[in-house]
Amino acid sequence: MRSVSPRAALRPLPALRKPLPRLHPVQRGQVAVLYFDHNATSPLHPAARLAWLDATERFIGNPSSLHRVGARADAVLSEAREKLARILGCDALDLVFTSGATESANTVLHHAARTLAPDAEVWLSAIEHPCVTAAASHYLPKRHRLIPVTREGLVDLNWLTKRLKRTRPGLLAVMAVNNETGVIQPTREILTLCRAHGVPFFCDAVQAIGKLPATGWGDCDWVSGSAHKFGGPRGVGFLKCPAKGRVEPLLRGGAQEEGRRAGTENVAGVLAMIAALEVRTQAGVPKPALRDHFEQQLLKTLPGSAIVAAPSPRVWNTTLALMPEADCRTRWVVKLDKLGVAVSTGSACASGKEEPSPVLTAMGYSATDAARVLRFSAGWESTVADWEKLLAALEQAHREMKPAPRK
Template identity: 40%
Template sequence: MAYFDNNATTPLHPDARQALLDASTENWANPSSPYRISAKVRASMQKCRESIASYLGTDPDQITFTSGSTEANNSVFSNLARTADPSSRVLLSPYEHPSVTEAAHLWFSDRVDILTAQSDGTVSTDDLEAYLSKGSLPALVSILAASNESGVIQPWREAARICQKYGVSYHCDSTQLPGKESLNVISLCTFSVFSAHKFGGPKGIGWLIGDGASSMLVGGEQEKGRRGGTENYPAIASAYRAWESIVQAPIDTVGLSSLRDDFEEQMEKLFPGIRIIGKTSSRLWNTSLLIMPEFENIHWVGKLDKLGFQVSTGSACSTTKSGGSPIAQALAFSLSETQRLIRVSSFHGHTRSDWEGLVSAFAQAYASLKEESIDSSVISL
């Protein structure tokens, strides 16, 4: 596989593709309609919901199917703004996805507090407890499970327990966990969100777990009145099949991490001065965030793409924004450092040969960039 941008999206798993086709052909009826073919769809959809809930240790009634994590994150904050005290505040980690930070600022304006970023790319649970022990509790704490940029895993389980201790709602953007890390005790979180296209499912489907959270979409009584609009059962069936095939399968995190670690070791030998963000922290086994010693990331991405390898400059939701990288802002990277950020993210199926091929492609790309920088002030993509 030459595709190394799986934190942005993953290819549709063959089982999920077949489930999508089968459901679109056989179970296309509106699940809310009163006849038998609709009842069949309704029952199948409920089976998916119950199976996911059983795996996660939560109540099926707490699962609301959405279009994905962005909608789910927005729903948490919009619902909270309608129900919380008008003067209440929210507390976020500095590494959140834009769908969390922008939703928080949209609905809570200047009543948003940010935890201090640690140099290793995590937040301190001591800082969290110190904030909560001051007396005036926030309406919500939001700390993501793992950064989509650096892969650094946050102490989300401990954060959830601390929030429980103080009686504070805890929202965890768990989008990057499925298929990469254990989801054990995710039910500790008041709210957690998932997006199927991050683990081999189709785009446009995901779910929000949490009691009492309502979507912004009104005009229908679907999902127990929490989200208006006809449910997309074929996408739900496809997402569940990917969940079965990828998420519920055993993960050799040690072996998979070693492939990433060997890649980083080779890159450090090849490019003296390269920086690996979060190297000393616990990370997702598939993710490596690099600050290259030379040349802007857009040039690296273009050259590698021509060589048949896809990597990214960071979060796909931030690449069109100037200075839009959450981790670059949190860790106070300079503009030059931010412009040299490259994220590499693999997935199930990548082999040692794939990783070694990527190292070779970086070497070829560097030779091309170096030659062009000598010959001309303009580097071609």
């Protein structure tokens, strides 16, 4: 094994002498695939890859070890925690590094089940990600209530305001951005309501971190994030915890993460996550102009199509569209895949199910309409040409799926 001197291990990461290369289309064998499924996962950003490789060579120790190699690993982990805290606007001690959003959500709901009064409820929006709804059903099977949403995919603030005047839940959970529709939820207003009524607030910010300004998320009691949604590696994320009080750990064993999450920390993964997030933060929020133009052209080109939640505020990269009727939406995905375009039918974590999307059902869409949806989610490096190629592929797929005229 390569020996590492203490001074070399603490040396700052090397500065890049030239700009990082543009991310190329995903390669499938020798064929480039146009990738429009970033809400499911994003390719590893070159800055994250560089940080990961560097960390695996320089910080080889276990952060819990008492020797100098372990201490160096612990030092860079603490530095990464400080950087994330500054981005989110919270104290570094509030942050726990996890394996991703699913573990974070399970930790929050597990904590609620173990610490809330026996008759206390947890309220969550009807459009939460499966990692939140499934965790609530598991840990609090008879003690969770769904908050309704409007046809436009927004949490019903009128319902919430009236209900909070009558009763107070033990925890309220609303995501920052819906993973299927891309709708930006009124989390600031919801946080204000929670503060006024003394209700802890959990925000799944997985689809917001890296796509929207991150400052201010630290105001929430609980916030979850996942690296692979913004160009970091898979298998690493974070959970911002309340500043006061003990967290009931989901994983038990060691005393890592101040006793809130057992298990040796993924130092290289954490450093890669922070590197990717710093790139996204410094670049700023892209404009939705490319997405908006694509939607206008889609409606003109494919009669019978429609944009879900078009009037609502949405992140710049996401379009959920009702496509012209076909025998099944998976046929669209297969056709587009053969044409070299990767898209989704909705949440990747819920794919393969026969049931219609719970998100669309909550929004009042019929099962027939829900079966027609496709989700297009671009990346930070997606170009005008990429959106144009996507539209051309949709046109071609539509032509090939149309039934031949009767003779």
